[in-house]
Amino acid sequence: MSNLYREELLEHYHDPLNYGVIEDAEVDINRDNPTCGDTIHLTARLDEDDRIAEVKFEGQGCVVSMAAASLLTAEVVGKSPEEIAALGLRDIEELLGGMRLSMGRVKCALLALTALQKGLEEAGR
Numbered sequence: 001m002s003n004l005y006r007e008e009l010l011e012h013y014h015d016p017l018n019y020g021v022i023e024d025a026e027v028d029i030n031r032d033n034p035t036c037g038d039t040i041h042l043t044a045r046l047d048e049d050d051r052i053a054e055v056k057f058e059g060q061g062c063v064v065s066m067a068a069a070s071l072l073t074a075e076v077v078g079k080s081p082e083e084i085a086a087l088g089l090r091d092i093e094e095l096l097g098g099m100r101l102s103m104g105r106v107k108c109a110l111l112a113l114t115a116l117q118k119g120l121e122e123a124g125r
Helices: 003-014 063-075 081-085 089-095 103-122
Strands: 027-033 038-046 052-060
Touching: 003 063, 027 103, 038 063, 038 103, 052 063, 052 103, 063 089, 063 103, 081 103, 089 103
Parallel strands: none
Antiparallel strands: 027 038, 038 052
């Protein structure tokens, strides 16, 4: 991975996009990754077309999990629950600058995505 991508990931770790909580959100879910100790609280609001209007997260974790959450929250605005359900590891790796993740980092990178997918499912979306 180039230094440019490392620097970008560190920026997302130290100053993440969409950090916070949406009050009265349709999606409100907590998830964790016990292997690494990552935790995330993700909230999302949908628009009248049932697309993501806003998504925010709070959490603690490694650089990979927090950078992936930051990048994902920016990427999914405007997407439908079906489009989000279709996202997977390769999409997250692309968001992370084309990084190919070791097995130990896959759960870290997917934490925000799996939280959002599960939260949408639990909300009946």
